[in-house]
Amino acid sequence: MDFSSTVASQLHAGAILPEGIVIVTIMAVLIGDLIFGRSSSRWLPYLAMFGLFNTLVALFFQWSNPNAIAFLGSFNGDNLSIVFRGIVALSALVTILMSIHYIQQSGTSLAEFIAIMLTAVLGGMFLCGANELTMVFISLEMLSISSYLMTGYMKRDPRSNEAALKYLLIGAASSAIFLYGMSLLYGLSAGETNLNIIAAKITAINGVQSLGLAISLVFIIAGISFKISAVPFHQWTPDVYEGSPTPVVAFLSVGSKAAGFALAIRLLTTAFGSLTEQWHFIFTALAILSMVLGNVVALAQTSIKRMLAYSSIAQAGFVMIGLIAGTDNGYSSMIFYLFIYLFMNLGAFSCIILFSLRTGTDQISEYAGLYQKDPLLTLCLSICLLSLGGIPPMAGFFGKIYLFWAGWQAGLYGLVLLGLITSVISIYYYIRVVKMMVVKEPQEMSESVKNYPKINWKLPGMRPLQAGIVASAIITSLAGILSNPLFTLSANSVATTPILQSTVITQEIPQNIIHVSSIEDSKSEVN
């Protein structure tokens, strides 16, 4: 009886080594906090960052893992998941850099915050590779519940409380809808939970299209679009972004969103491979609404956090173009854009954090005349915002070009044109902030800038923030020009991912069948 060892060898537990490192780090952070108390906050964030760095290294060595399917098919460690897990981990790494001073200044415990953040990362990373319904839901909930906690972390601030409540109610409801969709899927496929098997079984049992399948698809999309804040499911975004602690917003806008997109790709291409046309249609509608509403409503915002909330809705609309294109280029442009988006958005949020730490406000009008008092902040925020607007030669321009090019190749002319038009609208509101900072004369300076404190980088937690800002500004300005490695990475991850390649092949099969049958027809005619 060597039963246990065969099972153990089939588990391929090595595939979740990166997540294992995250778990160990969480434990270390929590226990360190218990043993050493408040004094531990001097080194705990660095420990967490070290853990996340090791996670990234472990992910690097997982590339093209031959034993990608782990835990009896419930976790898929393919290259697609590696890329998305990398984005999630990297976004947490940068978020911790910028949260050290912010959380400490608020008088709350830093270690608890980091532990919750790492739990969210863990959930997000598992979500990127989850290949089984239960696993999908558990990791989704892990991400969501930690996000609710982080949103309401400033428990003395009524706005943070309100945001947490709002996020919790909408999030729990959307999870329930998502769960209902998954339970339908389980029933329709006669009791399968593995995504790959579901696809085969469903078409065998129900035929290609059935009402049950359609309902299940819609319910699942409702859950996914909540995470990526696509338009009819976006209402939480502006309020939550405004109320929550800014580092949390930064993580939600990148890490949580990337996990949502990873889930969308995996779930929709495998389980709903037979309904491609339908979900393409739904996502086209979502993309149109997100691009238009996100960009137009952002014009009218006075708070920069709210403006970035609407901008992140709009950016999700741009990324959806890649998803709808459904080609190799489409998926890889999504990955490329999300990578770049990570640095642009986190850079912008870091600058906002720095500004609000020094002045205590995040109204756009209060940025007037900042260039005189803080040129570094002005430069970095301008670079990140212009990159978000897609101005060359910043990284965002190349990301958008690639998305639009992939969309154009797939024949989505209308979507691409809408994307181009809404990018012009977006330039207007991004440049409004740049105008406030750069163009205003010294005598037009706002009150908070007049009383701007002397810049002191020596305060605890300020150096990491500075490092985060400078690094993201440099990466944002150079990642476009030197984007070849990143292009290769995203293209490779798509090209070497079996699930995506199989969907491309299944799309081509019908043509082959027609071709073969026509040959047979001609043969029979000859006979």
Place this chain on the structure above:
Amino acid sequence: MLSFLLWLPVIGASIIGFMPGKAESGQLRQITTVFAVVTFAWTIWLLTQFDITHSGWQFAEYLPWIKPIGLSYSLAVDGLSLPLLVLNALLTIIAIYSIGENIERPRLYYSLLLLINAGITGALVAQNLLLFVIFYEIELIPFYLMIAIWGGEKRNYAAIKFLLYTAVSGLLVLAAFLGIGFLNGVVSFDYDTISTQGLSLTTQLVLLSVLLVGFGIKVPLVPLHTWLPDAYTEASPAVTILLGGILAKLGTYGLIRFGLQLFPETWSIVAPGLAIIGTISVLYGALSAIAQKDIKRMVAYSSIGHMGYILVAVAAGTQLSILGAVAQMIGHGLILALLFHLVGIVERKVGTRDLDVLNGLMNPIRGLPLTSGLLIMAGMASAGIPGLVGFVAEFIIFQGSFSAFPIPTLLCIIASGLTAVYFIILLNRTCFGKLDNNLAYYPTVSRSESLPAFVLTIIILLLGIQPNWLLRWTEPTTNQLAVDVYHTEQVAINISN
């Protein structure tokens, strides 16, 4: 060699922008001048190395960049872009000296100036459509900041208007290029691999009209011109020189390079329409200029008119008319720069641009005799008086376009008479008459202020007397261009027969 031309100003801009310590305005101006002069010298050297018997690309450089989207770092010049490169380098130097020595925030100003130079150079030498778009859009933010920071009273409005119009122009061009690139079938945007020959006529028409609107905003053509008077009037003289002198030329350059050269078959279909729009632009510009009370606005509208001639010439598409179009681009760039520079001096010294207030500047002792003398010269050049470069360009255009579009050409000739009308109004109200004794205590014009005007006047005069120095670089290229267009038109007709 072209890379050097492109990257030198960028290096200069970063040195000025990130130079540690507090820098004096004058010191920064000197550094900028050094970079601008070296760039100019380099273009002159390119001019001497340029093989004028050869009509194709020269000094080509190629580096693969981002393969998946077909973007490559591919540069080259031909007779069409080379003169514009020289103009760009020259006007950058002029722009440095057409603003007062002590400006606010000199660091940002001079680095933006050099960035603009690099961006325009890049757009002119780019041999890859996406690379062109990158440089075309790079101009957006520096120009926006230039107008919004160092502009007149309504600068915010003008700057935003300019930004939005130009951004729309950029996206239309990008959309058309994506269309061309994708329908072409090959994942490459390199100019030489792009060809529209295989496309259906309707597709070509759609792509071409998108391009026309895109570039038409920048030129600007008449229904798309409304950003221009605001932007030109509110911007400081130096910025206006760059805006009108060279940025607008990117629009006409794009029309020839990407409209005429990429769509030779379809061009003949849109050409009559373009000629009409061009004529309307010419007439509209001239008539609106007559109605203005502000000298800067007057010159701004005159610019719309003069760009209209180029459009008529490009629409005609004959060997002579395309040559005339290039000559007009250079001529107009020089004349506009001179005019705006002089208007800037008048505004700074006298303190007003209002035609009803200005008077008697020719007064040799208390007026601005030198400035007004040069202003008369510039007005004459702009109105097309023989012996100056404006006449040469306009005459070639008229002669070249007459065979293709006789009536639009005649109307253009009439409009060139109207040009003389408003310049006479302008000169009459500003230079002649009597000085107001209570107000006329003007500061003297320093030598560094009047020197750029002298240089420009001499060039305008020289090229007017010896136009071959202007035309010899371009002639083989434009001849080849017109032959290509003519040839494909013939082929298209033969096929349809």
